[in-house]
Amino acid sequence: MSNLFKLLSLIGQFIISLFVVVGRLAFFTYSSVLKIFLPPIYIKNILLQMFNVGYLSLPVVGLTTLFTGMALALQIYEGASRFNAESTVAFVVAIGMVRELAPVLGGLMVAGRVGAAMAAEIGTMRVTEQIDALYTLSTDPFRYLMAPRLIAGITMLPVLVLIGDIIGISGGFFISTNLLELNKATYIKNTTDFLQSIDVISGLVKAAFFGFIVTLMGCYNGFYSKGGAQGVGSAATNAVVSGSILILSANLIITRIFFGA
Amino acid sequence: MKNPIIKLSNVTKSFGQKIILNNLDLQINKGESMVIIGGSGTGKSVTLKCLLGLLKIDSGNITIFDRDLDKISLNEKQEILKKIGMLFQGSALFDSLNVWQNISFGLIKGKRMKQNLAKDIAIDKLIQVGLKPEIANSYPSELSGGMQKRVALARAVATDPEIIFFDEPTTGLDPIMANVINDLINNIVKKIGATALSITHDIESAKKIADKISMLHEGKIIWTGLSSDLEQTDNKYVKQFIYGKTKGPIEIKIR
Ligand SMILES: Nc1ncnc2c1ncn2[C@@H]1O[C@H](COP(=O)(O)OP(=O)(O)OP(=O)(O)O)[C@@H](O)[C@H]1O
Ligand SMILES: [Mg+2]
Numbered sequence: 001m002s003n004l005f006k007l008l009s010l011i012g013q014f015i016i017s018l019f020v021v022v023g024r025l026a027f028f029t030y031s032s033v034l035k036i037f038l039p040p041i042y043i044k045n046i047l048l049q050m051f052n053v054g055y056l057s058l059p060v061v062g063l064t065t066l067f068t069g070m071a072l073a074l075q076i077y078e079g080a081s082r083f084n085a086e087s088t089v090a091f092v093v094a095i096g097m098v099r100e101l102a103p104v105l106g107g108l109m110v111a112g113r114v115g116a117a118m119a120a121e122i123g124t125m126r127v128t129e130q131i132d133a134l135y136t137l138s139t140d141p142f143r144y145l146m147a148p149r150l151i152a153g154i155t156m157l158p159v160l161v162l163i164g165d166i167i168g169i170s171g172g173f174f175i176s177t178n179l180l181e182l183n184k185a186t187y188i189k190n191t192t193d194f195l196q197s198i199d200v201i202s203g204l205v206k207a208a209f210f211g212f213i214v215t216l217m218g219c220y221n222g223f224y225s226k227g228g229a230q231g232v233g234s235a236a237t238n239a240v241v242s243g244s245i246l247i248l249s250a251n252l253i254i255t256r257i258f259f260g261a
Numbered sequence: 262m263k264n265p266i267i268k269l270s271n272v273t274k275s276f277g278q279k280i281i282l283n284n285l286d287l288q289i290n291k292g293e294s295m296v297i298i299g300g301s302g303t304g305k306s307v308t309l310k311c312l313l314g315l316l317k318i319d320s321g322n323i324t325i326f327d328r329d330l331d332k333i334s335l336n337e338k339q340e341i342l343k344k345i346g347m348l349f350q351g352s353a354l355f356d357s358l359n360v361w362q363n364i365s366f367g368l369i370k371g372k373r374m375k376q377n378l379a380k381d382i383a384i385d386k387l388i389q390v391g392l393k394p395e396i397a398n399s400y401p402s403e404l405s406g407g408m409q410k411r412v413a414l415a416r417a418v419a420t421d422p423e424i425i426f427f428d429e430p431t432t433g434l435d436p437i438m439a440n441v442i443n444d445l446i447n448n449i450v451k452k453i454g455a456t457a458l459s460i461t462h463d464i465e466s467a468k469k470i471a472d473k474i475s476m477l478h479e480g481k482i483i484w485t486g487l488s489s490d491l492e493q494t495d496n497k498y499v500k501q502f503i504y505g506k507t508k509g510p511i512e513i514k515i516r
Contacts, residue, residue: 124356128351128356130353130354130356136347137366137370137371137416138371
């Protein structure tokens with residue numbers, strides 16, 4: 001009897017804490033997004049974060065998409081040759097990169113790099129009372145810290161992914177025309193003839209959402225971190241894990257909205 | 262009779278099961294320098310954070326400038342905060358900004374002052390807290406603990422606030438520097454007419470900067486008096502505290 005009672009109370013606690021988290025996240029998202037549009041707007045912080053999220057992520061995203069584009073070409077060629085359909089390699093590599101792989105892999109890499117760093121930075125500011133100090137100096141942390149990071153994520157991820165698209169397709173082109181001896185001119189023609197702008201655009205829309213998710217998870221987990229170094233550490237971990245899972249599930253939903261029959 | 266500029270009535274604050282402030286009452290008049298003393302962990306810092314609205318109180322009322330903190334909008338709260346300076350116990354300097362940017366933060370971000378002007382004021386405040394202008398471009402991590410404390414003090418007073426909260430302004434400073442800070446606080450209160458609420462363990466400092474002293478114990482103010490009355494009081498708690506005796510009504514739980 002008492003065991004049953006314990007179990008029920010555990011379930012109850014879990015459900016309540018779930019509501020607390022959902023409510024808190026909703027409040028946090030609402031406040032941050034609202035403050036993107038309300039002045040004062042901290043231009044310097046926005047530019048700094050854009051540099052941080054965009055420029056400094058270029059090597060990571062570039063290398064990821066380069067290797068992925070190359071490996072994709074090898075795989076598709078292998079598969080396509082079983083049907084004597086080698087001419088489709090160019091098109092499948094391009095569509096795979098721009099629709100799925102560049103946004104998803106780019107988003108995941110940025111979640112690891114930027115999401116964790118943001119959670120650690122804001123988390124440290126929380127536990128050392130710097131966020132409290134911001135309040136007392138009549139500066140709104142949502143405007144000063146969160147909004148610039150969200151803006152940077154939403155705007156810079158599409159740019160990164162566009163660059164990743166080009167690098168990934170070039171990687172595929174390089175492997176196909178050097179290692180697999182496909183014809184260069186035909187390869188380019190196959191890519192440009194069949195790739196539609198909706199393919200690229202859907203990938204960039206995904207990227208904007210992923211940028212929002214990554215920076216939101218970084219800021220949220222940092223803002224509510226507790227305790228000392230340990231709390232900041234788990235905030236960083238949570239930012240990456242929740243960011244990655246949300247990216248993968250949002251990817252499914254956005255794909256379905258764009259291309260679902 | 263005029264209203265007190267800061268008034269806490271029946272304030273209760275707990276963390277989980279642990280009651281920290283228990284029906285606390287405290288009043289501070291305009292232009293007065295009040296010092297709160299009390300044992301470590303009795304809730305002195307928590308009191309300041311409740312006053313700033315950084316922590317939500319469970320019950321009771323806090324009014325500052327005759328405005329009830331619970332009943333005003335966020336914008337009004339910000340307007341009130343612009344007239345308040347706060348020195349955090351742990352300094353809480355922004356580690357991504359250098360010393361002068363830290364000090365002038367409230368001037369530039371809060372009061373929209375021009376950079377050059379704000380920097381001049383920042384350097385002036387830096388000198389007032391006994392630091393060299395050369396460190397203006399250093400970052401907080403490059404300073405000693407006592408230097409950080411003084412930069413934080415400079416930041417708290419940079420906007421010439423009407424109310425200033427000092428959480429242990431002289432802790433971690435040598436006796437001479439502590440007196441420099443005592444004089445600075447006196448100066449701000451006497452010359453500018455600001456209202457100060459300070460927390461300290463340093464009885465010498467308390468006697469120098471306080472008009473009135475209150476002692477916090479078990480969630481309540483158990484004694485308030487003029488700073489000149491501190492030595493003469495019969496209150497057993499106060500006596501034990503200021504002479505640092507281990508035996509007395511304040512139980513120190515050591516196992
Ligand atoms: N955020 C918090 N969560 C839980 N408990 C807290 C929190 N902040 C403070 N406390 C508790 O409240 C009590 C009072 O803390 P406070 O920091 O006000 O002490 P203090 O009087 O300033 O002590 P000191 O002189 O050592 O600075 C402590 O027991 C502390 O454990
Ligand atoms: Mg304290």
